[in-house]
Amino acid sequence: EYQLRVTNAGGTAVSDEVDVIVYYAPTLTGTPLSATVADGGSHTFTAAATGFDSNGTNKFTWKWYKNGKTISGATTGSLKLRKLSTEANGKYHAVVSNKVGSASTRAVTLEVIEAPSFSKQPVGIESYASAKAYLSCKASGDDITYQWYKVDKKKGGLPVDGATDYKLSFAPASPDDDGDYYLMANNLGGSATSDTVTVKIHPLPIFTKTPAGQTYEVGGKGTLAATVSGNDTQVQWLRDGLPLSEDSPHTVTDKISKTTVNTSLKFAGLTTSDNGIYSIRASNYATGRLK
Numbered sequence: 001e002y003q004l005r006v007t008n009a010g011g012t013a014v015s016d017e018v019d020v021i022v023y024y025a026p027t028l029t030g031t032p033l034s035a036t037v038a039d040g041g042s043h044t045f046t047a048a049a050t051g052f053d054s055n056g057t058n059k060f061t062w063k064w065y066k067n068g069k070t071i072s073g074a075t076t077g078s079l080k081l082r083k084l085s086t087e088a089n090g091k092y093h094a095v096v097s098n099k100v101g102s103a104s105t106r107a108v109t110l111e112v113i114e115a116p117s118f119s120k121q122p123v124g125i126e127s128y129a130s131a132k133a134y135l136s137c138k139a140s141g142d143d144i145t146y147q148w149y150k151v152d153k154k155k156g157g158l159p160v161d162g163a164t165d166y167k168l169s170f171a172p173a174s175p176d177d178d179g180d181y182y183l184m185a186n187n188l189g190g191s192a193t194s195d196t197v198t199v200k201i202h203p204l205p206i207f208t209k210t211p212a213g214q215t216y217e218v219g220g221k222g223t224l225a226a227t228v229s230g231n232d233t234q235v236q237w238l239r240d241g242l243p244l245s246e247d248s249p250h251t252v253t254d255k256i257s258k259t260t261v262n263t264s265l266k267f268a269g270l271t272t273s274d275n276g277i278y279s280i281r282a283s284n285y286a287t288g289r290l291k
Contacts, residue, residue, distance in 0.1 A: 025101025026051035026060060032092065034108040037084055038189045039115060045079040047105050049096045063095050084112045115190030116141035122183065124197035127173050128286030129204050135168040137194050139185040151180040151196065173201045205230035205282035216270050225264040226280050233284040235263045239276045250274075 004015040030048035037043045049060060064074035067090045071079065077096070081088060091107040120138035127133040135148070148168045149157035160168065160181075170177045178201055183194040209227035216222045228235055237244050237252055244252070249269065255262040261282070267274060 023098060023100040024051045026096045026098055026103045028096070028103050028105060031105040032079075032094065032108045034110070036111045036113060036188055039085060039112055041084055041112075042080070042082040043084065043110065044081070045092055045094070045108070045110075047077050047094045047096065049077070049103060051096075051098055051101075051103075059098055061097050063097075065093050065095070066090050081110070084110075086112050086114060088112050113142055113187055113189035116144050116185035116187055116192040118185070118192055118194050121195045122181070122197045124199065126200045126202070126285070127170075128202045129174055130172045131201075131286075133170045133173045133177075133199070133201070135181055135183075135197065135199065137166060137183055139166065139183075139192060139194075141185065141187050141189065143187045144185050145187065147184050147186070149182055149184065151182070157182065170199070170201070175201045175203045177201050202232075202285040203230050204286045205233045205284055207280075207282070211265075211278065211280070216267065218270060218272065220267075220270050222267040222270065223264055224267075224278055225262070228261045228263070228280070228282045229259055230261075230282065230284050230286070231259055233261050233282055235261050236281045236283075237263070237265050238279045238281055241277075241279070 001017045001019055003017050006013045006015075026049040028047065028049050030046060032045035032047055035043050035045075045064070047062075051060070060077075062075050062077055064071045064079045077094070079092065079094070088110055089112055090110060092110055093105045093107040095102055095104045097103075116139045118137060118139050120136075122135045122137040125133050125135065139146075146164050146166050148160040148163035150160050152158050166183070166185075168181065168183070177199055180196050180198050182196040185192045185194075206229050207226060208229050209225070211224040211226050214222055214224065226235075233256075235254060244250070244265075251266045251268075253264045253266065263280065265278065
């Protein structure tokens with residue numbers, strides 16, 4: 001507080017007291033930082049400043065801006081943003097001011113990332129051993145990482161080693177690949193899970209027992225036999241490369257299970273016309289698709 005005192009020979013006069021207040025322009029002590037936020041999330045930008053008057057009173061005015069435009073109602077050092085969508089993406093900064101000056105923060109970026117979503121679901125495959133097969137799907141979103149899972153009946157989904165692309169290849173395919181699979185797509189916005197689909201790989205037929213050449217007497221009996229493993233396998237006896245005729249006097253017997261065929265060709269009343277090279281053709285889903 002200040003007063004003016006005037007003195008002469010006649011005496012002294014003193015003025016009323018007056019206040020003198022000195023203002024200091026704001027100085028930033030804290031600035032906001034860029035942020036990446038999941039879609040639907042929230043974020044708060046904060047800034048801080050000093051700049052008091054000589055009475056110790058801090059009288060600031062705050063304004064926040066998005067892409068250079070004033071944000072209505074944003075008049076404190078904190079800008080609280082909730083239920084964010086990609087519409088909130090942009091550059092943000094704050095300006096703090098008082099009677100004698102102002103200070104502006106640097107512009108920082110807010111990026112709202114949407115969780116991935118599948119625009120194309122995988123489709124189950126049925127193929128055969130040694131073939132090239134794959135599962136594939138498509139997800140939309142930014143900076144997506146992928147992981148394929150194979151379903152274990154007891155443990156649930158287990159990550160497939162090295163399967164971190166939108167495409168899962170089986171090359172060459174094996175019956176060990178049979179199972180149910182799904183893909184997870186992840187980014188900073190969240191995650192999405194594809195449909196679960198089935199992979200079925202049919203094994204090629206394998207002869208675990210082959211017929212052996214035989215010598216028989218005319219009029220005698222004999223048997224040729226073989227065993228074939230492979231899912232849903234069918235067998236056909238051949239003589240000199242041609243299928244046995246349906247009116248052959250000899251008997252073919254097949255004992256068939258899901259994965260094995262035991263087949264036999266029984267001869268009765270053999271003649272020299274039965275001489276030849278006998279073989280077996282085994283076929284299933286897999287051989288039917290071999291080129």
